[in-house]
Amino acid sequence: MKHHCIDLKKTGQFSNFFLDYLDGKVELRPFYNHAPKIESFHNAIKEKRYPEAHRQVLVESLQSQYADISLFEEEKDQIQKLVFSNTFTVTTGHQLNLYTGPLYFIYKIVSTIRLAEELKKAYPDYDFVPVYWMATEDHDFDEINYFKLDGKKYQWQSDQTGAVGNFELDKSFREFEKTIPFAAEVFKEAYRKAKTLKDAVLNYVHELFGKKGLLVVDAQVPALKGLFRQVMYEDVFSHAPHKEVVLKTESLESLGYSGQIFPREINFFYMDQGIRERIEQQGDEYLVLNTDLRFSKSELENLIEAHPERFSPNVVLRPLYQETILPNLAYLGGPAEVVYWLQLKGVFDHFSVHFPVLLPRNFALILEPLIIQKMEQLGWSEKDLFQDFDTWKREFVASEASVDFELEEEKERLSDVFDKKGKEAEKLEKSLGESFEAAKVRALKILDQMGKKIRKAEERRLEVQIKRAEAIFDYIQPGGSPQERVVNVMQFLLADPEFIEKLYSVFDPLDFCMNVIEA
Template sequence: MNVVPEPLPGGPALARRVMDSYETVAHLYGGDFLTEENKRLRAAWLDQSENLRADRSELAEVLRAYNSRYNNHEKVRASLDLLEQPGTLVVAGGQQSGLFTGPLLVIYKAITAILAAKEASRELGRPVVPLFWIAGEDHDWDEVNHTYVLNRSGEVKKLKIELPDAGHSPVSYINVEEEHWQGPLEQLEELLQESEFKADMMELMRTASREGGMSGAFAKIMGSLFGKYGLVLLDSADPALRRLERPFFRSLIENNDRLEASYHQTAADIKEEGFQLQADVTAGSANLFYIHEGARLLLIKQDGLFTDRKDTISFSREELLDLLDRHPERFSNNVLTRPLMQDYLLPVLATVLGQGEISYWGITGRAFAQMGFRMPLIIPRMSFTIVEGTLHKHLEKYGLTFADVQGGLEEKKRRWLEAQDELELARRFEEAKVAFAAMYDPLIEQIGTVQVGLIKLGGSNKEKILDQISFLQHKVQDAMAKQNEAALRQWERIERSLMPLGKLQERVYNINYYLNRYGRSWLDGLMELPTDYSGTHRIIHM
């Protein structure tokens, strides 16, 4: 693998500022930039604040039970033994549980967490465990029920689990029957080319699908890919975890008004400094969900009560606290309280975030302090685009860069196709049309002296002749395009491979294409790449 940095324009402005000049926005986050010295300071604070978090032994038992089912690897068991010991820290990253792991960025986030934990352990001289937080409590089924694969013909194909009655239940609670898995599994096998790795990969996908749900399948695949690196998995919808979280949910409810005020104050600061908010901060939001009859309902505060927007449920603060004591599994975090809950459960040295996440975490800066915590260090997720050998040759052949592809290739492709017209037929056709008009217009004027009505007829006749010339010109252009059909397919392959659907490859394609092409050694190769936590995008030439 040859790695080349490729700075990308765009992205949320606040995230760019965090990565480029953190000191100018540090006041919004209340945390520190990722340096070895700040890692030591964060570690020291975590040692001093051990009593603020959930009991390590109880947490380790919950995670052992979960990982023994989905991620039963000796290195994971060793990580959990370490996590149970005082002084062990965590580098955490997380994502929703997408179909067949979803887009590549999920894989890159796990890799970033593993490598960052290993590096921090070496620098600090103490255990640092990597952990992946599966956001199984999220209820947007349409966000996780599909993924995209580059097929053997170089086309972008969507795979999707059709489940019309998913409702608003947390994804981890949605059962997916074997019949619903069958379609995308068959489609995946059909789309991918034959390879020495295909049978092993498809067996993993089929085994994972037997877990019955999206989150279980996701965990099974992630465990198979990363268990040997000691990556611990946590499902935020795990009922056993909810019982551990109960004291902090109580604190979130009891301090809800002050917590809401902190979000609003920081959101106002962010907007005043010219940045856009990446998460909604609405008046009266409790920033918590309640699961009622399987549906995950966002709680709001109205007339002294906790209710939802459709008044399906309504509780006083005391009633809500009583329900929490009896049914902690019914409670769930939203995007702004999840970072706080993560810090309550785990001794988080640093958290791995994408650019959108970096931006909305800024809203939680004061909230951490409000709850007696400090925001962990932020690690921008490593970001890659994979360029295969044949594709690299095509880029060189047409003189294209990744920036060209990112900007769109239509104009460059048109100019290239014009350059293949060695007979300059396009120019000569246009000249012929101009020359014809120059000869015909004076003639039309003259015949008008014979009879005025002939001018209109002559004009109509002229347009028909020009249309016929244009018709022939288009036929010639089609013939030239057919001559260059193979080359135009190469142009399409470049665009579909590197910027599918107009987005970065890592935001669209699933890992299975690359596992099928290169096997698991490809993943091992990624694990050996030099770390880069600057947020710089990198091109990997295979």
């Protein structure tokens, strides 16, 4: 794959908050432990404290999770390595979007695998296991129940509730499947064999990435949740995480940055079959919103002890849960993810949990041959893809116009005539000067109107080039959003079964740029 790296600052797609973090802005350094560099992992390895007992629980949970899957040798080796204290993980996470959802799901995982490879080269005495954290406990079904391909939205409608990972692939899903007969075989097989949504995602991630040594973690496991009991107690009863996040958020806001996430006093949901609802304290009782469930403090303490799996962390505590149950060194995410972690540093410090190296996943824009052809016809380079369309159109029409539609010289001459004659006439009668000034304004407006008509005529003359540019912009920013946040991987995978494999040769997890790739 031919590709070009474009400076992220020149794409106009990223917040100053995110770019300042990557630049190592001094003001942000109190909000993380390690800079996003390969050298940072030397200290990260030394600082990571991960109990051996946790390793055993993790390994047993993974073995149970993969029990019904025929593992690749690479996956077996990775699980076995996790027994040893010189093995660490590097992690990315994402929702359970149908058929992977937008392209950046793939980019996240490829970036994480590549990071593990680069770390092994830099620190050969250690092993590094890439992990995909499945957001099985998320309950926002509307965010994940569709994918977009060739401008069309394919959506599954279901009345199931609760954690989406537990949604059954019932009759409604099987009917939905019939609307996408073109799906790649890897997805057809994954969903065919699965009973639940999380089973299907595990199946296709295993098939797509298992041979690269990627492991999938579903943390919706009683034994893993049991390792998080102390946080549950402190969050529910003393609200310590809320206090810490508020302090860090206020510190960031004092520097001019906006918070990405907003903590609650209780940052756990109550989760059971068909339920994932917020827990809220009212007086001496604890209520589960939108249900009839209510508990006394002692009842809730007993429930945490007996059934920790019923307590699901929200966005504030999910990162802490991840770092508690994994021997993790780095988290790779999108721009918003990376910066919201900076609000959580105080929570990690409070619970004495190692704060990982935060890295952005790789970013990419895939160009198909027809788009490359249109670029060549316009004389565009890859950098031109990130300009504003309206600005380009205005400047292009002005530069290619056969008639000067700005009429600046004409306006200046006309103004001079009215000004000169107005002054002469004003000597005869003062009101004549005002009349000439009013007439000048009307005349200039007429010239403006004529200029606009000439411009429209020039645009019609240049319609072919403008349509080419519109087609390019519609392709790279469908619906006004970057391609990687909209388009499904099957747009490229169906045409080229080696598409994902080719990304490994392009992506460098420690080179922060926009990869413009010729498919």
